[in-house]
Amino acid sequence: xxxxxxxxxxxxxxxxxxxxxxxxxxxxxxxxxxxxxxxxxxxxxxxxxxxxxxxxxxxxxxxxxxxxxxxxxxxxxxxxxxxxxxxxxxxxxxxxxxxxxxxxxxxxxxxxxxxxxxxxxxxxxxxxxxxxxxxxxxxxxxxxxxxxxxxxxxxxxxxxxxxxxxxxxxxxxxxxxxxxxxxxxxxxxxxxxxxxxxxxxxxxxxxxxxxxxxxxxxxxxxxxxxxxxxxxxxxxxxxxxxxxxxxxxxxxxxxxxxxxxxxxxxxxxxxxxxxxxxxxxxxxxxxxxxxxxxxxxxxxxxxxxxxxxxxxxxxxxxxxxxxxxxxxxxxxxxxxxxxxxxxxxxxxxxxxxxxxxxxxxxxxxxxxxxxxxxxxxxxxxxxxxxxxxxxxx
Numbered sequence: 041x042x043x044x045x046x047x048x049x050x051x052x053x054x055x056x057x058x059x060x061x062x063x064x065x066x067x068x069x070x071x072x073x074x075x076x077x078x079x080x081x082x083x084x085x086x087x088x089x090x091x092x093x094x095x096x097x098x099x100x101x102x103x104x105x106x107x108x109x110x111x112x113x114x115x116x117x118x119x120x121x122x123x124x125x126x127x128x129x130x131x132x133x134x135x136x137x138x139x140x141x142x143x144x145x146x147x148x149x150x151x152x153x154x155x156x157x158x159x160x161x162x163x164x165x166x167x168x169x170x171x172x173x174x175x176x177x178x179x180x181x182x183x184x185x186x187x188x189x190x191x192x193x194x195x196x197x198x199x200x201x202x203x204x205x206x207x208x209x210x211x212x213x214x215x216x217x218x219x220x221x222x223x224x225x226x227x228x229x230x231x232x233x234x235x236x237x238x239x240x241x242x243x244x245x246x247x248x249x250x251x252x253x254x255x256x257x258x259x260x261x262x263x264x265x266x267x268x269x270x271x272x273x274x275x276x277x278x279x280x281x282x283x284x285x286x287x288x289x290x291x292x293x294x295x296x297x298x299x300x301x302x303x304x305x306x307x308x309x310x311x312x313x314x315x316x317x318x319x320x321x322x323x324x325x326x327x328x329x330x331x332x333x334x335x336x337x338x339x340x341x342x343x344x345x346x347x348x349x350x351x352x353x354x355x356x357x358x359x360x361x362x363x364x365x366x367x368x369x370x371x372x373x374x375x376x377x378x379x380x381x382x383x384x385x386x387x388x389x390x391x392x393x394x395x396x397x398x399x400x401x402x403x404x405x406x407x408x409x410x411x412x413x414x415x416x417x418x419x420x421x422x423x424x425x426x427x428x429x430x431x432x433x
Contacts, residue, residue: 043423045182051146052174054138058131062098062124067091071123073099075107076313078115078129080282080289082148082410084204085117089313096124097131102140104132104147108168111156112291113281118144130168137183141190146178149417179422188427189420196413203402203409207286214395218345221388222380237376244381251373254343255334258310258369259299259326266296273297275322279329280309283318287403297325301332304340306347308333310372312365315354317347321400331372339385341392350375 069087077088085105099105099119107115109128118141125131134143146152159172181189220226225233228242236247250256267276273295282288288307301307301320309316311329326332335343353375358365380388419425 043179043181045185046179046423049178049180050174051176051178054135054180055132055143055174056135057170058097058099058103058133060098061095063095064092064124067096067124071121072096072125073105073117073123073129074126075109075115075128076280078105078107078117079284080113080115080291081284082114082116083284083289086285089316092124092126096126097129099123099125099131100133104134104140104144106130106132106147106156108156108170109165110281111153111160111166111168113289114150114153116144116148128167130170130173138180139183139186139190141194142186145190145193145417146421149421150414151418152176181423184429185427188429192420192427193413193416196409196416200406200409200413203406204285207399207402210395210399211286214341214345214392215348217388217391218349221384222346222378223349228384236378238378241378242381242384245384246379248377248379249373250333250375250377253336253339253346253377253379255336256369256372257299257301257305257326257332257334259328259330259332261327262294262296262298262325266294268293268295274300275324276327277307277324277330278327279311280313280316283307283309283316286319286399287321288318294325299326299332300324301326301330302334305332305334306340306344307331308347308372310367312358314357314365314367315347315351317344319344319396331369337385339389341389341396342385344396345392346377350377 069091072088072091073085074088078085100122101119103119105117105119105125107113107128108130132143132147134140155176156168156173159169160166161169225242232243233240234243238247241247261278262276266273269292271293273293274297275290276292276294276297277288278292282291301324303320303322305320307318307320307326308331309329310331320332333343333347334340354367357367357371416425420427
């Protein structure tokens with residue numbers, strides 16, 4: 041197939057790193073990006089849990105951000121706003137004549153992340169080599185074909201983004217119901233209330249601790265020699281870095297699992313940032329940065345939204361400890377909670393579980409669409425598959 045108009049270039053020929061700085065005073069949790077709040081597996085970003093004390097690297101809408109720490113997590117975001125990034129995030133500025141979204145898809149390829157990994161330095165916390173990254177070879181089509189390719193791939197990403205937005209709204213609805221029922225007690229205002237250690241609560245409810253309603257398993261990391269990425273043994277999650285918007289990203293396996301979590305368990309980060317949560321989709325081994333929280337009575341949706349509601353309480357553990365903030369099993373077991381009556385608990389579970397089932401279905405569709413996109417990407421970017429330009433314009 042003829043590739044008339046295409047040329048072979050290096051990444052540094054068509055882009056540069058942003059080096060301008062932005063004051064921390066201009067940043068907020070929405071427009072600050074660090075490797076901590078970038079989501080793995082090309083999931084974009086979420087809001088930041090903290091802000092920098094000093095200045096950050098400036099980025100503009102339309103630029104592309106890539107986490108330079110542990111590039112195998114494939115953290116990338118197409119900036120939709122202006123803001124600032126930490127020093128561990130690479131901010132790429134495409135040159136004039138390069139379609140922004142096309143440039144984003146160039147970097148969205150598994151091949152690019154594998155290239156970063158191959159050139160990274162360090163063992164515990166590998167970082168990409170900036171000079172090597174800019175030598176990444178690629179084929180560049182004319183601008184009109186760049187736009188056509190970007191338009192084709194954007195159709196898939198638009199559907200992925202729609203599902204993500206739906207899931208985010210559904211989760212917020214479930215959290216709002218939880219707050220309305222179990223914090224504000226709105227549906228129960230016409231009933232009787234009684235005193236408790238945690239204040240006034242509906243009659244038939246009681247003050248208790250987390251261990252009254254949940255079994256907690258603290259993670260324990262297997263031997264490093266048992267880790268692999270080939271799929272041998274049990275799925276292994278080390279800590280917060282593998283968390284996505286709702287579910288963790290599978291990368292490692294271990295042939296010598298220690299502590300296990302079950303499908304549906306809430307995985308909670310027990311090291312800074314303490315309190316971040318994901319939901320397990322399969323049996324897995326968990327490392328020492330995580331705890332698995334499982335309902336004693338099978339009301340797992342209640343446990344999920346309970347843990348999400350405790351985030352503010354858990355924040356007091358961030359910053360404690362010698363190096364990282366952390367929480368131990370005793371502190372987690374003893375967290376004070378209000379325990380509703382069985383009738384109310386079952387009613388909430390019925391509502392929340394139906395929401396959670398929909399979220400999981402949407403997530404699996406997202407995974408399927410990402411797989412299709414990732415299969416198409418290298419073929420479109422190499423000219424192996426051509427897009428009819430007139431049909432896209």
